Amino acid sequence: MRHLQAFLxxxxxxxFGTLQAQPYFQRxxxxxxxxxxxxxxxxxxxxxxxxxxxxxxxxxxxAADIYxxxxxxxxxxxxxxxxxxxxxxxxxDMANSSSLGTVVAGSLNGLQAVLLKIDSSGGxxxxxxxxxxxxxxxxxxxxxxxxxxxxxxTSNSDIQLDKFDGNGGLxxxxxxxxxxxxxxxxxxxxxxxxxIIAGNTLVGGPETDGLLMKVDASGALQWSRTYGLTTGxxxxxxxxxxxxxxxxxxxDNYYSSSYTFAVRVxxxxxxxxxxxxxxxxxxxxxxxxxxxxxxVSGSLDGAYANPTVLLLSGTGEVLWQSxxxxxxxxxxxxxxxxxxxxxxVALMCTAVNSGPGSRDFWIxxxxxxxxxxxxxxxxxxxxxxxxxxxxGTAGSDLGAGSVGLTGIGAFTAASLIETLCGIVGVEEKxxxxxxxxxxxxTGSVTVRGAAPGxxxxxxxxxxxxxxxxxxxxxxxxxxxxxxxxxLLCASILNAEGQAVASTKVIVGMIR
Numbered sequence: 001m002r003h004l005q006a007f008l009x010x011x012x013x014x015x016f017g018t019l020q021a022q023p024y025f026q027r028x029x030x031x032x033x034x035x036x037x038x039x040x041x042x043x044x045x046x047x048x049x050x051x052x053x054x055x056x057x058x059x060x061x062x063a064a065d066i067y068x069x070x071x072x073x074x075x076x077x078x079x080x081x082x083x084x085x086x087x088x089x090x091x092x093d094m095a096n097s098s099s100l101g102t103v104v105a106g107s108l109n110g111l112q113a114v115l116l117k118i119d120s121s122g123g124x125x126x127x128x129x130x131x132x133x134x135x136x137x138x139x140x141x142x143x144x145x146x147x148x149x150x151x152x153x154t155s156n157s158d159i160q161l162d163k164f165d166g167n168g169g170l171x172x173x174x175x176x177x178x179x180x181x182x183x184x185x186x187x188x189x190x191x192x193x194x195x196i197i198a199g200n201t202l203v204g205g206p207e208t209d210g211l212l213m214k215v216d217a218s219g220a221l222q223w224s225r226t227y228g229l230t231t232g233x234x235x236x237x238x239x240x241x242x243x244x245x246x247x248x249x250x251x252d253n254y255y256s257s258s259y260t261f262a263v264r265v266x267x268x269x270x271x272x273x274x275x276x277x278x279x280x281x282x283x284x285x286x287x288x289x290x291x292x293x294x295x296v297s298g299s300l301d302g303a304y305a306n307p308t309v310l311l312l313s314g315t316g317e318v319l320w321q322s323x324x325x326x327x328x329x330x331x332x333x334x335x336x337x338x339x340x341x342x343x344x345v346a347l348m349c350t351a352v353n354s355g356p357g358s359r360d361f362w363i364x365x366x367x368x369x370x371x372x373x374x375x376x377x378x379x380x381x382x383x384x385x386x387x388x389x390x391x392g393t394a395g396s397d398l399g400a401g402s403v404g405l406t407g408i409g410a411f412t413a414a415s416l417i418e419t420l421c422g423i424v425g426v427e428e429k430x431x432x433x434x435x436x437x438x439x440x441x442t443g444s445v446t447v448r449g450a451a452p453g454x455x456x457x458x459x460x461x462x463x464x465x466x467x468x469x470x471x472x473x474x475x476x477x478x479x480x481x482x483x484x485x486x487l488l489c490a491s492i493l494n495a496e497g498q499a500v501a502s503t504k505v506i507v508g509m510i511r
Contacts, residue, residue, distance in 0.1 A: 025075040028351050029361040035067060037361040039336055040348040041094040041102065045120075046073045046341040050348055050361050051091035051104060054082050064088045066106055066114070068122060073340065075365065081122035089114070093186075095140040097166065101125060105148050107134035113150040117168060126168035132160055137186040137238070139195065145171075147195045149187040159184045159199055161215065174219035178202075182211065185251065186238035186287075193217030198249045200235035201226060210236040210251055212269055225269040229253065229261060229276060236263075237285045240294070244314070246272060250284035250296050260284040262296065262316060275316040282308070286336045292368075293319060297337035297347060299329075307335030307349035307362075309370060322347070322370035330359060343368040434492045434500060445490055447476040454500070455493045 029035070029050070037052040047070055054067035065082040066089050072078055083089070091106040097117070104116040113132035117125040132150040139147045144166030151157045158177035164170055176182070180202035188196050194216040200208040209228035215221055227249075228234055236251040246266040253259055260282050264272040277284075282300040289295075294312045299305040300323060307329065310321035324347070333350040340346060344365055351362035434450040447456055450471050456478065458466040469478055471492075492500050 026362070026364045027071070027075050029069055029077075029080075029363070034064075034359040035361055036090065036333075036350050036359055037336075037348050037363075038090060038092050038334075039094050040338040040346050040363070041096065042338040042340040042346065043070070043096060043102070043120075044100065044341060047071055047078060048338055048340060048346045048363070048365070049094060049102060050363060051094050051106075052350075052361060053088070053090035064090060066091045066104070066116070068104065068118070069361065070122065071363070073342065073344065073365070075363075079122045081118070083116065083124060091116075092134060093137045095138045095146075097140050097144050097146075098142060099144060099166065103138050103140050103146055105135035105138035105150075110134065113148070115146070115148050115162075115164065115168070128164065128168050128170070130160070130162060130173075133157070135162075136184055139187050139189045141189045141193075145189070145193075147187050147189055149184050149195075149197055151182065151184050151199075157181050157183060159197060159213070161187065161195060161197060161219065163195075163219065172219050174215065174221075176213055176221060176224070178211075178224075183235070185236050186240075186249075188239050188241045188247070190214070190241050194222070196239050196241060196247050198236035198239035198251070200233075200251075203228065206233070207231055208233050208235055210234050210249065210263065212236065212239065212247070212249060212265065214269065223269050225265070227263050227271070227274075229274065232258075234261075237283065237298075238287045240287045240289050242289055242294075242314075248287055248289070248294050248312075250287045250298075252283045252298070258282075258301075260298065262287070262294075262312065264316065273316050275312070282306075283334045285334045288337075288339060290339055295337060295339060295345065297335055299333060299335040299349065300325075301332065305329045305331055305333040305335065305349060307333075307347050307364075309335070309337045309345055309347050309366075311370070320370050322366060324349075324364065329362070340365070345370060436490045436492065445478045447471065447478075447492060448474070450474055450476070450492050450500075451494075453495060456490065457493055458490045 034055045037050055039051040041049045043049060049068055049070045051068050053064040055064045065084055067082045068091065069080040070078040088110060089108045091104045093105045095103050097103055100120045102118050104118065106114050108114050108129060110133060113130040113135040115128045115135055119125055132152055135148045135150040137149050146164040148162045151159050158175045159182050160173065160175045162170060162173045178201045182199060182201045184197060184199035186198045190196055197213040199211045201211045203209045203226065209226040211226050213221060213224045232253040234251065234253045236249040239247055239249040241247055246264060248262060248264050250262045260277045262275045266272055282298055284296055284298040286297045287294055292311060293314055295309060296312055297309040300308050306323050306325045308321060308323040311319040313319055330350045330352040335347060335349040338346045344367055347364045349362050351360045435448045437446045445458060452471055452473055454471050456469045456471065456476055469476060494500055
């Protein structure tokens with residue numbers, strides 16, 4: 001026999017902050033548990049894909065799945081997909097292929113590195129796993145050769161570089177180590193058919209230096225160099241190839257004198273210039289060459305992470321910088337960016353709240369100068385807004401390390417989208433008076449503590465109204481009746497149509 005079960009979630013709690021930059025648009029995307037963003041990628045059709053992990057749209061014994069969402073240039077959701085890979089799985093990096101697909105690098109359970117090829121609709125094409133902690137970075141050449149880099153699970157970890165063809169077939173696998181614990185951040189293909197690898201290595205005591213290694217097309221090591229500005233835990237998180245020759249690596253030092261830095265080297269690894277960025281500690285996580293110079297992104301890390309993106313000239317001068325400061329960002333979260341096909345810049349981070357769904361994706365898109373345009377949002381308070389949900393089937397099964405679904409049948413809620421524009425303070429309202437509850441057995445919605453003259457409005461996952469009722473007293477009980485598995489959104493509106501309380505209800509069919 002089947003029984004209806006409801007999962008009730010209150011509105012999100014308040015947090016405040018002022019956005020220092022002005023984007024074309026911002027979005028938060030997530031569900032009712034924890035959803036973390038780790039990478040963003042511009043696509044050839046002028047869209048963007050955000051990758052990370054989701055705990056919201058995973059049912060049964062899974063704790064987190066690889067989670068990808070795609071948006072068009074205006075911020076409209078095109079699709080979202082999650083991929084079953086085990087208990088804790090996530091995407092860390094992405095790269096476009098010439099065959100209109102995307103290659104995703106990440107981890108399954110922290111015990112297997114995963115490389116996943118998806119098509120333009122998010123469907124899984126192929127997947128490969130390796131006995132590594134994770135693949136941290138992926139780079140795809142114009143002929144669809146794939147370089148994926150990760151590091152081993154041993155205490156003195158080694159760096160592993162794997163080369164695949166466009167169909168996911170392994171061409172070769174090479175492991176590099178210095179005899180100390182080595183970790184890897186990024187990889188980029190080079191014009192000679194090889195690759196440049198960025199990471200860090202232990203250099204004595206607890207200290208680390210940035211590490212660069214260059215390999216040829218066969219995987220043979222051509223050179224390996226370490227780079228240390230001062231004492232501390234210095235590491236390279238990403239690297240890119242410069243069209244004029246050489247490479248640019250970016251990273252950070254998280255010692256007592258924390259800072260971010262960039263190092264430009266020539267083809268042999270000799271230092272051309274070094275730039276150290278003070279005074280705020282933080283992280284540089286992503287770098288790419290653009291016609292104007294080099295785009296670099298990360299987070300300035302105060303009480304909260306503050307996602308930032310800046311443009312460096314070919315000699316390391318800062319041409320512009322955009323930073324978003326708000327208590328909505330998760331402390332320690334590392335921002336990342338992508339250049340879109342029209343030159344726009346997308347910036348991504350993990351946002352937080354103290355209510356249900358404590359972590360969400362956050363995205364902002366700016367023009368090529370890190371600026372935005374005014375939008376039609378004439379309030380400094382973010383009221384609960386209409387939700388856009390995509391309903392789908394269970395996540396695609398990646399095979400190794402995956403587990404079956406239990407609990408809720410074949411229901412998946414994919415993406416809640418909230419919109420902000422312009423320079424605004426952010427407050428996500430929570431109800432202090434009225435309460436809303438739903439009884440799955442009787443199909444009744446009950447309101448307590450509202451004001452006479454206010455309204456109860458209920459709609460489904462697609463925004464279709466299921467009914468509106470005027471409160472004649474402080475309390476109201478509405479026999480909504482049987483509801484098929486899916487999402488209900490119930491709100492109490494005041495006379496001006498503003499929501500003063502909201503509850504989201506997932507109704508699932510338990511087998």
